[in-house]
Amino acid sequence: MILLKVGNLEGLSRDRGNCVESAAESIAVFHVNGEWHAIENRCPHRDIPLDDGPVIAGEIICPLHGARFDLRTGKHQNPPAESDLKTYPVRIVGSELFVVMGKKT
Numbered sequence: 001m002i003l004l005k006v007g008n009l010e011g012l013s014r015d016r017g018n019c020v021e022s023a024a025e026s027i028a029v030f031h032v033n034g035e036w037h038a039i040e041n042r043c044p045h046r047d048i049p050l051d052d053g054p055v056i057a058g059e060i061i062c063p064l065h066g067a068r069f070d071l072r073t074g075k076h077q078n079p080p081a082e083s084d085l086k087t088y089p090v091r092i093v094g095s096e097l098f099v100v101m102g103k104k105t
């Protein structure tokens with residue numbers, strides 16, 4: 001298990017996605033209803049980042065064509081996306097937020 005640091009909680013955006021990169025993946029972290037959610041930062045339709053998309057009712061909306069994904073489960077909700085996204089557990093240590101790598105949910 002590897003902890004990938006997202007940042008200090010006070011410095012993270014609660015209005016939009018926070019992007020963090022590992023060696024192999026880009027991950028977007030969102031704050032929704034008092035909880036943090038980490039999700040693969042790549043729309044499976046055209047491979048674009050999702051961290052700039054709006055969040056409505058717990059779903060991230062792809063800024064290009066509007067596919068929606070549940071931030072808790074990664075499940076795609078509508079076309080044109082045809083596959084789900086990986087999600088990751090998060091952990092708060094002191095005042096910092098981390099994504100737990102190697103433990104996909």
Ligand code: FES
Nearest residue numbers: 043045046062065
């Ligand atoms: S690129 Fe995301 S729905 Fe098309």
